[in-house]
Amino acid sequence: MSRSSSDLVINLASVAKNWRTLKSRLAAKCDCGAVVKADAYGLGMGRVLRPLVQAGCRTFYVAYLEEAIExxxxxxxxxxxxxxxxxxxxxxxxxxxxxxxxxxxxxxKLEPVLVSEEMLQRWLAALEAAGFRPGSQPAALKVDTGMGRLGLEPEQFAQLVQNPKQLSDAGINLLMSHLACADEIEHELNNTQLKRFERSLVQIKRTLPELKGSLSNSAGICLGAEYHFDAVRPGIALYGGKPSLDYDALAPVVELNLPVIQVRDFPEGGCSVGYGASHRFERPARVAIIAAGYADGLLRSLSGKGECWFPSAKGEQGWFAPLVGRVSMDSVIVDITHIPAGAVRVGQCAQIIGDKISLDSLAQAAGTISYEILTSLGNRYRRSYVNTA
Structure with a gap:
């Protein structure tokens, strides 16, 4: 049995469907882009771009220059x-x-998001030295409204808008900010950031009236139309993650099935399994060893917390089975004592992500977020792409 029998199935039709679902929540003039950084959250940017363009997406966001060139x-x-x-x-x-x-x-023809005054000045100086016509190269400007990460401080921004020629020469056509707590719908910082962004947009539009505004990521879209402005930047929602509870309409994108490489019986009980002997059976037990571990994105924090699903070969419903012991680099141990003898066999696959165990359920069990799960899925999986609606 080849190690490549571990299947990571990515449904490209679902990516396009999720983009259309998000687009339907917006006003007609609001641009719905797509964040495809980190290799489209680990799913393969080269494959994901096509269904998005075919669906009508025309604005894409990445993190770094190398990603943008690709x-x-x-x-x-x-x-x-x-x-x-x-x-x-x-x-x-x-x-x-x-x-x-x-x-x-x-x-x-790439557009940098200028996040500091120093970066803005470098951008202007480089374009001038190279002989580019002022304003001919587009760029976005980012203001920090409460994330405390990238972006101009409000005081710096207020000073900058006093020099409209600089902004025009830099080709600024979009003002951006980023919500810190959008996945917590009732968090007071959401409204605070909204008001700060609205004030910043009013300030800069006095000199650049055609400039657009963008505040919301996937979770921000769910906060309501007042957060949408002229453009939104969904990421995780495209790939089946649910950044808030109001995303039931999204289609799952990823299915992960992993093969059983050994079934073992402990007929006497009184034995431990895994590193550190962290799980001990005091009763007779049967376990299945599955071919994937933390090197493949099954986080070590899943130790003793996660579960998988074994379908029944007879067409019955199947069984959930808990992970026991510590997650190893290349394998996990699953307690299958409650499953009828012979129902789980070497070579059979267990579902880790799919219709029975959602991406967000797995993330919750690991004490993390779906973003980390997706971007951690390793390159040892056999990735296959389907286009089934």
């Missing part, structure tokens, strides 16, 4: 395939441009 090459070929105008698809780089990279952005 995405741009793929998008240019998709523009030809779908008979779109050249550069119909926009690419924004959320971490902006590092020193020395400014002209790579300009040459590749």
């Amino acid at each position: 995405a741009a090459e793929r998008l240019r070929s998709l523009e030809v395939e779908f008979q779109l105008q050249p550069h119909a698809c926009r690419l924004l780089v959320l971490a902006g441009c590092e020193p020395g990279d400014e002209l790579d952005f300009a040459r590749e």
Whole structure:
């Protein structure tokens, strides 16, 4: 049995469906983009871009220049395939441009999100030195409204808007910020950030009246129309994660099935399993060893907490089975004592993510978020892509 019998199935039709579902929540003039950073959250950016473009998405967000160059090459070929105008698809780089990279952005028609005054000045100086016409290269500007991460401080922003020529020469066409607590719908910081962003947008539109605003990620979309502004930036929701409770309409995207490599009986009981002897059977027990571990994205925090699902070969419902002992690098141990003898066999696959165990359920068991689960899924899985609605 090959190790590649571990199947990570990615439904591209569901990615497109989720984008359309999110788009349907927005006003007609609000742009629904797609965050495809970190290799589309580990699912394969090159494969994910096509169904999104085909569904109508035209704005894409990545974290760094290297990701943007890879995405741009793929998008240019998709523009030809779908008979779109050249550069119909926009690419924004959320971490902006590092020193020395400014002209790579300009040459590749990539849009940096300028997150500091220093970055803005570098952008302007590089474009001027290279002879670009002022305002000819687009960029976004980010203001920090409460995340405490990337972005201009409100005081810095207030000073910057006093120099409209700089903003115009820098090609600023979008003002952005990022919500810190959007997945907690009642959190008071959501409204605080909303008001701060509204004030910043009013300030900058006095000099750049055509400028657009973008505040919301996947969870922010769920907070209501007042958070949508002109553009939204969903990520995890495209890939089947539910950043808030109001996402039941989203389709699951990922299914992970892992093979059993050994079934063992402990007829006498009184034995321990796994590193540290962290789980002990005081009764007769049967276990299945599954071929995946923390090297494959099954986080060590799942030790003694997660579960898997074994379907019945006879078409019956099947059984949940708990993970016992510590998650190892390459394997996990599952207690199958309660499952009829012979129902779980070597070579049979257990579902870790799918219709019985959702991505968010697995994340909750691990004490983390679905973002971490998806981006941790290792490259030892055999990835297969389907297009079933």
